[in-house]
Amino acid sequence: MTTPRRAPGGFPVVGIVGGGQLARMCAGPAAELGVTLSVLAEAPDASAALVVPSAPVGHHTDTDAVLRFASACDVVTFDHEHVPPEVLERLVASGVAVHPAPEALRFAQDKLAMRERLGGLGVPCPRWARADTLADVEAFGREVGWPLVAKTPRGGYDGRGVRVVSAATELAEWLERAATTGTGLLLEERVDFRRELAVLLARSPSGQAAAWPVVETVQTDGICTEVLAPAPGLDPDLSARAVEAGLRVAGELGVTGVLAVELFEVEDAGGAPGFVVNELAMRPHNSGHWSMDGAVTGQFEQHLRAVLDLPLGSPRPHAPWTVMANVLGGDYPQLYPAYRHVMARDPEVKVHLYGKDVRPGRKIGHVNVSGGDLADLRERAVHAADYLTGVVTQ
Ligand SMILES: Nc1ncnc2c1ncn2[C@@H]1O[C@H](COP(=O)(O)OP(=O)(O)OP(=O)(O)O)[C@@H](O)[C@H]1O
Ligand SMILES: [Mg+2]
Numbered sequence: 001m002t003t004p005r006r007a008p009g010g011f012p013v014v015g016i017v018g019g020g021q022l023a024r025m026c027a028g029p030a031a032e033l034g035v036t037l038s039v040l041a042e043a044p045d046a047s048a049a050l051v052v053p054s055a056p057v058g059h060h061t062d063t064d065a066v067l068r069f070a071s072a073c074d075v076v077t078f079d080h081e082h083v084p085p086e087v088l089e090r091l092v093a094s095g096v097a098v099h100p101a102p103e104a105l106r107f108a109q110d111k112l113a114m115r116e117r118l119g120g121l122g123v124p125c126p127r128w129a130r131a132d133t134l135a136d137v138e139a140f141g142r143e144v145g146w147p148l149v150a151k152t153p154r155g156g157y158d159g160r161g162v163r164v165v166s167a168a169t170e171l172a173e174w175l176e177r178a179a180t181t182g183t184g185l186l187l188e189e190r191v192d193f194r195r196e197l198a199v200l201l202a203r204s205p206s207g208q209a210a211a212w213p214v215v216e217t218v219q220t221d222g223i224c225t226e227v228l229a230p231a232p233g234l235d236p237d238l239s240a241r242a243v244e245a246g247l248r249v250a251g252e253l254g255v256t257g258v259l260a261v262e263l264f265e266v267e268d269a270g271g272a273p274g275f276v277v278n279e280l281a282m283r284p285h286n287s288g289h290w291s292m293d294g295a296v297t298g299q300f301e302q303h304l305r306a307v308l309d310l311p312l313g314s315p316r317p318h319a320p321w322t323v324m325a326n327v328l329g330g331d332y333p334q335l336y337p338a339y340r341h342v343m344a345r346d347p348e349v350k351v352h353l354y355g356k357d358v359r360p361g362r363k364i365g366h367v368n369v370s371g372g373d374l375a376d377l378r379e380r381a382v383h384a385a386d387y388l389t390g391v392v393t394q
Contacts, residue, residue, distance in 0.1 A: 004038035004054035004072050011035055014304060015070055015096075017060050018079025019046030021354035021363070022284045022300075025292070027051045029301035035308070039079075040069040048079070050355040063087050070096045077257055077307045078283055081109045082155060099205065099256040099307040100282045107253055108282040111186045112153040121252055123245050124276045126264075127189040134175065137168035137187065144189035150174065151186040158363070159222025164190060191276060193264035197231050198287035199246035202258045202302040205309045209247055210302070212295060212315040214239045217262070217287050223361065226382065227324040229290040229317065232374060238265070238273045249280065258303045260285030286326070286363070291315070293350045293368040294322025319370035323377040325385035327365035329358040332390035335365075341394075342367075342384045349384045358389075 004013045011034050016023040019041030027048065030037040040058050041049035049055035054072075058065030060083045067090060070076050075097045083091075088102035100108075107114045115128045129140045131150075141148055150171055152161040165171055171185065178185050196219060201211035213230035231239075246261045262278040288299035297305075297313025305312055335353060342351060346369070353365035367384045369377050386392045 004036045006036055007034050009034065012074040012308060013038055013072060014307065015040065015073030015076040016048070016079050017066060017069070017076060017083055018042070019048040019052075019055060020079045021047045021356070023048035023079040024051055024354055025284065025289075025352070026300045026304060029298065029304055033301070033304060035304060038069070038073055040066065047354045047356050060084075061087060063090050066091060067094055070094060075099060075307050077303070078105070080157075081105060081282065085109075097307075101254060101256065104253045104255045105282055108280045110153050111151055111156075111279060112184060114280055115186065117253065118249070118277055121248065123249060124274065126191050126276050126278075129187045130184045131171070131175065131187050132179065132184050134168045134172065137165075137171055137175075137185075140187045141168060147190055149188045149190050151188065152178070153183050153186050159219075162222060191264045191266060193266055193276075194273075195231075195265050196278070197234070197242065197263040197265050197275065198227075198285070199242050199261040199263065200258065200285060200288040200291070200299065201243070201246050201250060201315075202299070202306040202312055203247075203250040203255050204306045204312060205256050207251070208312050209250055210297075210312040210315045211243045211246060212288065212291055212299075213317060214242050214263075215287050215290065221361075223326075223328070223363070224286045225326050225328070226378065227287050227290050228374065228378070229294055229322045229324070232321075234265075235273045238275065242275055245275075245277070255282055257282060257306045258284045258288065258299050260287055262287070286366075289352070289366050290322040290324040290368055292352065294318055294324075294370045317370075320372050321374045321377055322368055322370040323374070323381040324366050324368050325378075325381035326363055327353065327367065327385045327388045329356075329360050329362040329364050330389035330391060331360065333358045335388055338388045338390075342387050345387075346380050346384060349380060351384065351388070353388075364389075 216231035218226040292298040
């Protein structure tokens with residue numbers, strides 16, 4: 001079936017462009033709320049297409065496919081930020097409610113636009129510059145010192161499109177490609193951060209907003225492997241300032257739905273804690289997966305409430321700590337046989353797998369566990385994740 005079947009009783013149809021795990025994880029909350037989901041999927045076996053009955057196959061760059069898909073929906077939202085601006089424009093012109101709106105989404109689609117806008121709002125950011133030529137890179141390197149961080153402004157994820165470079169010449173190929181697309185490159189100083197944090201909140205079209213506690217995100221080789229909620233030992237004043245900045249960004253940019261603000265925690269010259277913003281994501285985010293089991297309202301339910309302009313649910317955590325560990329694809333393709341051990345060893349661990357093929361390093365699932373002893377929870381979460389991928393065998 002490709003046409004979404006509306007539930008009786010006046011319930012809406014929410015369309016999600018993109019059939020990845022974020023769309024998939026909206027399916028449970030949508031079913032609970034009686035809301036029908038429809039997903040524009042990349043393929044019949046896309047992660048979300050395996051669990052959502054209405055999952056027409058189409059590409060997010062195909063305007064006709066997106067418009068046809070949207071015509072059966074009351075609200076359209078996104079699994080990723082890769083829908084081109086010209087497609088978004090046509091989508092809005094078709095009359096369907098689009099959340100987040102393209103004017104907001106652009107600041108999550110384009111890291112150069114994001115840096116400029118955040119600077120205008122006075123939100124702390126790393127020193128940055130746009131580079132179109134080797135001379136631009138040389139000049140920025142002289143200003144901030146080497147190595148520096150180079151990013152493709154659009155289309156990156158999981159650290160692809162991010163490079164630490166020690167000499168301008170390393171960017172020759174990227175600059176050439178950027179010249180053909182006219183996008184330029186984003187250069188940033190390499191931030192000497194204490195750790196990475198994330199603010200996660202939801203904002204509705206009416207302007208109601210709710211923030212979860214600030215979390216710590218642990219990255220390994222540029223990919224998020226663990227999230228600790230809330231961030232341990234976080235200075236309360238820093239936490240309040242970070243949440244305030246997130247709420248201000250959401251309000252000023254007109255974000256609707258879930259907003260994630262990735263942060264670096266830094267120290268000033270006197271050792272006082274502060275933060276700079278790394279990037280924005282306007283959709284449910286890896287840093288919020290803990291909330292599915294660790295908070296009164298999880299991010300996927302909250303995203304649906306927000307894009308439907310329903311009152312938001314409480315983001316209050318259920319337990320002192322929740323630890324999320326990502327399951328990254330290993331060498332072993334059979335995941336289900338591991339359930340027996342993982343579930344028997346720790347009945348409190350909640351497993352979420354995404355129905356994706358195992359490829360080394362690919363995010364294929366996560367586990368959550370909540371409780372009172374952070375070190376113990378981390379050990380248990382990481383063990384379960386490692387066992388699922390075959391990294392440990394007992
Ligand atoms: N200016 C910087 N200084 C130091 N480290 C950085 C900087 N920018 C990015 N990084 C590191 O690279 C990681 C990935 O960067 P970024 O979040 O911009 O990439 P992405 O691929 O768009 O995002 P994601 O991994 O969230 O999908 C960051 O989480 C951080 O560990
Ligand atoms: Mg990131």
